[in-house]
Amino acid sequence: MAFSTALPHNTFPQLSPLPQPMKKSLNFLGRLPSIRSVKAAAEPEKEKIAQAKTEEAATNAQPATLKPPKKPVYSMKKGQIVRVDKEKYLNSVNYLSVGHPPYYKGLDYIYEDRGEVLDLKIFETGEYALVAWVGIPTAPAWLPTDMLIKSGKLNYERL
DSSP: OOOOOOSOGGGOGGGOSSOOOOOOOOGGGGGSOOOOOOOOTTHHHHHHHHHHHHHHHHHHOOOSOOOOOOOOOOSSOTTOEEEEOHHHHHTSHHHHHHTOOTTOSTTTHHHHSOEEEEEEEEETTEEEEEEEETTSOOOOEEEEGGGEEEOOOOOOOOO
């Protein structure tokens, strides 16, 4: 048989096996001073300036329907087979930045062999192509497209 009482649980706080924390009164909220905001004399001028700026921005705002930016038009395609024009390359900043002597033979493969355009980008200085030479274990190079000569298909294998 179960024993039940109709008394509330907090009637006998001394019978509780666990100590009960004391409830704090929220009477201290009534004792806080009230705070009111007061506008300074210069604030109305600031509000007028801010309002004028928002109106100006609203009139200069673009329409809600923004069109995606146009795709750039490149002079070459990815996968294009190219060679490097020797005269243009030897007189370019790219060759001078490498620091090779004037008639360096180590770069002859870029004039004689064909390379493949891996990527095209337009930088601040112009249009550049990432060129990798087929069958030659060298890193690809970013070269300006104006010094590249379009070639036919690459139909041979390097020995």
